[in-house]
Amino acid sequence: MDHAITPTGQHDHAHCVSSALAAAEARCTGTAKLTQSRRRVLEIVWESHRPVGAYDILDRMAKDGNPAKPPTVYRALNFLLEQGLVHRLESMNAFIGCGSTSVDGHAAQFLICRDCNMALELDDPTLRKALDQAARNSGFRVDRRVVELSGVCADCQKAA
Amino acid sequence: MDHAITPTGQHDHAHCVSSALAAAEARCTGTAKLTQSRRRVLEIVWESHRPVGAYDILDRMAKDGNPAKPPTVYRALNFLLEQGLVHRLESMNAFIGCGSTSVDGHAAQFLICRDCNMALELDDPTLRKALDQAARNSGFRVDRRVVELSGVCADCQKAA
DNA sequence: ATGACTCATGTTATAACATAACACAAGGCC
DNA sequence: GGCCTTGTGTTATGTTATAACATGAGTCAT
Ligand SMILES: [Zn+2]
Ligand SMILES: [Zn+2]
Ligand SMILES: [Zn+2]
Ligand SMILES: [Zn+2]
Numbered sequence: 001m002d003h004a005i006t007p008t009g010q011h012d013h014a015h016c017v018s019s020a021l022a023a024a025e026a027r028c029t030g031t032a033k034l035t036q037s038r039r040r041v042l043e044i045v046w047e048s049h050r051p052v053g054a055y056d057i058l059d060r061m062a063k064d065g066n067p068a069k070p071p072t073v074y075r076a077l078n079f080l081l082e083q084g085l086v087h088r089l090e091s092m093n094a095f096i097g098c099g100s101t102s103v104d105g106h107a108a109q110f111l112i113c114r115d116c117n118m119a120l121e122l123d124d125p126t127l128r129k130a131l132d133q134a135a136r137n138s139g140f141r142v143d144r145r146v147v148e149l150s151g152v153c154a155d156c157q158k159a160a
Numbered sequence: 161m162d163h164a165i166t167p168t169g170q171h172d173h174a175h176c177v178s179s180a181l182a183a184a185e186a187r188c189t190g191t192a193k194l195t196q197s198r199r200r201v202l203e204i205v206w207e208s209h210r211p212v213g214a215y216d217i218l219d220r221m222a223k224d225g226n227p228a229k230p231p232t233v234y235r236a237l238n239f240l241l242e243q244g245l246v247h248r249l250e251s252m253n254a255f256i257g258c259g260s261t262s263v264d265g266h267a268a269q270f271l272i273c274r275d276c277n278m279a280l281e282l283d284d285p286t287l288r289k290a291l292d293q294a295a296r297n298s299g300f301r302v303d304r305r306v307v308e309l310s311g312v313c314a315d316c317q318k319a320a
Numbered sequence: 321a322t323g324a325c326t327c328a329t330g331t332t333a334t335a336a337c338a339t340a341a342c343a344c345a346a347g348g349c350c
Numbered sequence: 351g352g353c354c355t356t357g358t359g360t361t362a363t364g365t366t367a368t369a370a371c372a373t374g375a376g377t378c379a380t
């Protein structure tokens with residue numbers, strides 16, 4: 001039994017969370033430690049497949065009895081970004097857990113549903129090649145790719 | 161004599177500005193008027209091929225004797241965005257004049273140089289198709305595309 | 321075990337980016 | 351004139367993110 005392609009609707013989300021946390025533990029064995037507060041932020045990010053704002057995380061922490069200040073959350077998020085455990089969605093000023101299984105350097109294109117607010121991470125090498133080729137045609141060397149497509153997901157199209 | 165492919169280095173930038181302004185005049189003939197303040201903001205955006213922040217525009221207006229408040233600038237920018245005369249670069253919270261000659265619905269992929277800060281607008285239909293196809297493979301219908309590739313432009317690579 | 325060092329955290333304040341809400345003015349139109 | 355739409359001015363506030371400095375917890379060599 002496999003994971004669904006889209007993380008909307010019915011799926012074993014506890015599995016998403018536990019595997020994400022396990023991957024984080026595995027990755028943070030060296031000097032970069034997954035501390036309490038970093039783990040807490042990562043858990044909150046993984047509470048859904050919807051991008052979550054830094055101040056949403058702050059609110060969440062206040063509610064569950066661990067109030068924090070902005071720098072605490074931004075530090076944790078920056079750490080998680082560096083480790084490749086979360087992504088930042090530039091078009092929303094929000095963060096989402098990295099759903100890629102590849103160790104690093106994945107492409108991270110996002111499909112963002114304007115109805116249900118879900119964000120699906122793609123890791124499409126063809127797309128990445130096409131982007132890099134387009135840049136190369138203009139002589140650009142690409143370091144960082146922001147690809148965020150907004151629209152309506154399959155589930156929401158059916159619902160409408 | 162044609163326009164250079166990259167708007168870096170030596171080129172007739174006065175031409176860029178005048179054609180952009182002329183295109184804006186042409187587009188804003190109906191109920192949507194290119195008023196004084198909108199035109200001023202558009203001129204400031206077009207002062208370079210570098211993305212410019214809303215508060216940079218405010219500073220610029222203060223310096224040249226037409227001080228303004230944030231809503232004034234954001235209103236003008238939103239108007240210009242609606243008319244397709246400028247684009248917003250989500251990854252930088254900044255704005256840039258639209259360099260596309262096509263009337264509307266262009267793809268607007270951006271190559272952003274981290275060294276010289278220039279942003280080059282592409283309008284690559286192949287890329288757009290690849291993006292839409294990737295989305296369609298996941299059942300997504302795409303309304304809006306944010307494609308911003310950061311790296312080093314050809315000129316800056318040569319300089320290094 | 322002490323001092324020096326590094327890494328993480330706490331805390332205060334502020335910077336940077338963006339909009340809500342309301343008042344008013346100019347122009348078209350009946 | 352009275353009405354409507356569009357644009358502008360102004361005040362205040364909301365939202366997102368970081369600077370700067372102090373404190374604490376662990377490691378390690380002397
Ligand atoms: Zn899940
Ligand atoms: Zn949806
Ligand atoms: Zn130019
Ligand atoms: Zn450059």
